Amino acid sequence: MAEGAKPSxxxxxxxxxxxxxxxxxxxxxxxxxxxxxxxxxxxxxxLQGFSFGPGTAPRMFAGCLAAVGALIALTGLFVEGPKVExxxxxxxxxxLVAILFFAGTIRGVSFDVFGLTIVLPTLGxxxxxxxxxxxxxxxxxxxxxxxxxxxxxxxTLFCVLLFVYLLQLPFQLWPQF
Amino acid sequence: MSxxxxxxxxxxxxxxxxxxxxxxxxxxxVGTLVGVLPGIGTVxxxxxxxxxxxxxxxxxxxxxxAGIYYGAQYGGSTTSILVNIPGEATSxxxxxxxxxxxxxxxxxxxxxxxxxxxxFAGCVATVLVAALGAPLTTIALLFxxxxxxxxxxxxLIFAVVLAKGSVVKSIAMVLAGLLLSMVGxxxxxxxxRMTFDYPELADGIGFTNVAMGVFGxxxxxxxxxxxxxxxxxxxxxxxxxxxxxQDLIDSSGAIARGTVIGSLLGILPGGGAVVSSFAxxxxxxxxxxxxxxxxxxxxxxxxxxxAANNAASxxxxxxxxxxxxxxxxxxxxxxxxMTIHGIVPGPQVMxxxxxxxxxxxxxxxxxxxxxxxxxxxxxxxxxxLLRVPYRLLFxxxxxxxxxxxxxxxxxxxxxxxxxxxxxxxxWLVKHDFEPAPLVLAxxxxxxxxxxxRRAMLIARGDAxxxxxxxxSAGLILIALGMLALAMLPMIKKRRDEVFVESEx
Numbered sequence: 001m002a003e004g005a006k007p008s009x010x011x012x013x014x015x016x017x018x019x020x021x022x023x024x025x026x027x028x029x030x031x032x033x034x035x036x037x038x039x040x041x042x043x044x045x046x047l048q049g050f051s052f053g054p055g056t057a058p059r060m061f062a063g064c065l066a067a068v069g070a071l072i073a074l075t076g077l078f079v080e081g082p083k084v085e086x087x088x089x090x091x092x093x094x095x096l097v098a099i100l101f102f103a104g105t106i107r108g109v110s111f112d113v114f115g116l117t118i119v120l121p122t123l124g125x126x127x128x129x130x131x132x133x134x135x136x137x138x139x140x141x142x143x144x145x146x147x148x149x150x151x152x153x154x155x156t157l158f159c160v161l162l163f164v165y166l167l168q169l170p171f172q173l174w175p176q177f
Numbered sequence: 178m179s180x181x182x183x184x185x186x187x188x189x190x191x192x193x194x195x196x197x198x199x200x201x202x203x204x205x206x207v208g209t210l211v212g213v214l215p216g217i218g219t220v221x222x223x224x225x226x227x228x229x230x231x232x233x234x235x236x237x238x239x240x241x242x243a244g245i246y247y248g249a250q251y252g253g254s255t256t257s258i259l260v261n262i263p264g265e266a267t268s269x270x271x272x273x274x275x276x277x278x279x280x281x282x283x284x285x286x287x288x289x290x291x292x293x294x295x296x297f298a299g300c301v302a303t304v305l306v307a308a309l310g311a312p313l314t315t316i317a318l319l320f321x322x323x324x325x326x327x328x329x330x331x332x333l334i335f336a337v338v339l340a341k342g343s344v345v346k347s348i349a350m351v352l353a354g355l356l357l358s359m360v361g362x363x364x365x366x367x368x369x370r371m372t373f374d375y376p377e378l379a380d381g382i383g384f385t386n387v388a389m390g391v392f393g394x395x396x397x398x399x400x401x402x403x404x405x406x407x408x409x410x411x412x413x414x415x416x417x418x419x420x421x422x423q424d425l426i427d428s429s430g431a432i433a434r435g436t437v438i439g440s441l442l443g444i445l446p447g448g449g450a451v452v453s454s455f456a457x458x459x460x461x462x463x464x465x466x467x468x469x470x471x472x473x474x475x476x477x478x479x480x481x482x483x484a485a486n487n488a489a490s491x492x493x494x495x496x497x498x499x500x501x502x503x504x505x506x507x508x509x510x511x512x513x514x515m516t517i518h519g520i521v522p523g524p525q526v527m528x529x530x531x532x533x534x535x536x537x538x539x540x541x542x543x544x545x546x547x548x549x550x551x552x553x554x555x556x557x558x559x560x561x562l563l564r565v566p567y568r569l570l571f572x573x574x575x576x577x578x579x580x581x582x583x584x585x586x587x588x589x590x591x592x593x594x595x596x597x598x599x600x601x602x603x604w605l606v607k608h609d610f611e612p613a614p615l616v617l618a619x620x621x622x623x624x625x626x627x628x629x630r631r632a633m634l635i636a637r638g639d640a641x642x643x644x645x646x647x648x649s650a651g652l653i654l655i656a657l658g659m660l661a662l663a664m665l666p667m668i669k670k671r672r673d674e675v676f677v678e679s680e681x
Contacts, residue, residue, distance in 0.1 A: 050636075054366050068345060095401070133573070137569075140571065
């Protein structure tokens with residue numbers, strides 16, 4: 001039932017204990033987002049007479065966001081709140097890799113990372129869908145080979161029938177090198 | 178009165194042509210089939226199916242599009258209820274209670290009530306459009322930029338009030354959504370804003386990318402870390418596809434009120450359909466004797482927004498056909514389809530092509546009827562989607578979302594952007610931020626900024642214009658009142674939650 005902003009008696013006297021980390025860090029990130037927005041729109045002209053320039057509204061809303069973010073962070077600092085839940089790594093990682101794999105291979109891309117040029121081939125709808133399905137299914141903890149392969153084949157077939165034959169969308173079907 | 182009957186008669190005689198009924202039926206079926214795919218919302222469905230209507234005669238094409246629209250909407254509600262993935266902003270609200278009902282094994286009644294509510298709202302709205310179409314446009318004509326801005330502000334406050342967590346955090350989400358919507362070219366000057374010199378961002382961030390990322394991908398990632406039992410609840414015993422008598426009694430009032438709210442808000446141009454489902458839900462929650470049931474599977478929480486949504490999407494034809502303003506993304510696509518057939522939306526359609534105008538109004542009613550006739554028996558098919566184990570369902574959803582996002586613009590970058598928003602959505606959930614206000618603000622952002630800038634320019638930089646114009650002042654007062662109402666019990670509710678947690 002501790003109220004007010006007193007540092008916890010057990011902690012060392014100078015350091016303020018963060019009472020609600022979930023709010024505190026959430027607010028900090030929002031302030032950071034607002035900062036990025038202000039920085040990214042800093043080159044845009046602002047008010048000209050009565051007329052809003054392109055930069056006015058972004059800076060205005062970024063200012064509001066920073067203020068609200070600060071309010072949330074301060075709440076987190078002084079009001080008792082829940083801890084930040086642990087972030088899972090495995091599930092998000094596999095899902096993310098699957099999505100990026102699909103994006104990279106459906107049409108093929110080349111991009112530079114630290115001076116290295118990476119070229120991804122065009123695998124087409126069939127292969128990209130199948131492999132993306134298989135990558136993401138590893139994100140689940142209950143993985144079984146047989147049913148996964150069957151589901152991946154069925155899903156690929158369904159997607160091809162629906163998107164290519166039924167909806168007539170322009171897709172590259174097969175790998176192209 | 179005789180005018181009304183004559184017009185409706187003309188409409189039904191056009192729509193009842195066997196070919197047109199056939200187009201409507203095919204449209205509703207295909208629309209449902211695509212709309213039911215997780216992560217593909219109404220807008221994406223209509224956009225994808227638009228090309229298949231190009232070969233038809235104009236009246237047939239528009240009737241089929243109307244069928245696709247209703248099918249997609251119903252399919253989207255189905256996905257929201259069964260898998261908790263809203264394809265678009267209007268079905269966000271349906272997720273809240275619809276998915277909770279599905280978790281409790283009441284997916285069947287939830288889906289049936291959604292169809293029945295939509296049908297009832299469609300019937301009323303059809304008559305309303307026919308009767309009040311012309312006179313009601315005078316109200317919409319009273320709206321200047323200041324009123325538009327205040328109206329959208331009210332819509333966003335609705336979203337804040339509706340959100341589950343703290344009001345301050347929801348306001349932060351609204352602001353973040355507005356900021357995100359400003360990425361891309363400036364409306365007036367064309368200057369690239371916050372694009373970091375990426376040409377892919379010059380057109381702004383696509384709505385579907387944000388929605389599928391924050392709702393689709395984030396939801397999957399979060400579901401993956403839950404234990405197996407908590408996921409299985411969604412798939413366990415589904416008994417009784419039809420709603421019980423009690424369900425019908427409980428939801429009848431909600432359907433009627435949702436219809437009224439939706440019809441009124443749909444007439445107002447500028448996101449009326451989006452706001453109406455939020456408004457109807459919030460209203461039901463406020464007047465309910467058991468507001469604590471909302472968000473935990475209250476049938477009124479499904480019936481009211483579904484009815485409102487449908488009524489609003491019907492009455493939103495009024496601003497489109499009288500002012501030529503598409504009030505939402507689907508209507509914007511309709512404008513595109515009309516233009517391809519050589520029809521310019523505007524006041525002259527009602528006068529010059531009465532068979533088209535009234536035929537379309539009548540076919541909307543027929544489309545709604547089709548949905549009830551086709552989809553109530555098919556509810557079992559949609560429910561059987563639940564029987565697919567989640568470990569096989571989630572890769573399917575991911576692949577679907579990927580293909581769906583990619584197919585809209587044939588842009589791999591869109592898929593990457595959606596992935597980024599997926600991670601962002603996961604982070605938001607971990608810090609108790611509600612994504613729904615963010616997405617709504619993202620949709621309304623461009624219109625809101627445009628009207629803010631216009632209003633300020635007309636008022637010569639005087640911000641008091643929002644309070645001196647009576648309609649605008651009224652809307653802002655309502656918004657502030659809602660906010661105040663939400664703030665007060667929030668403090669109490671939060672303490673209660675802490676209390677409950679400490680007991681366990």
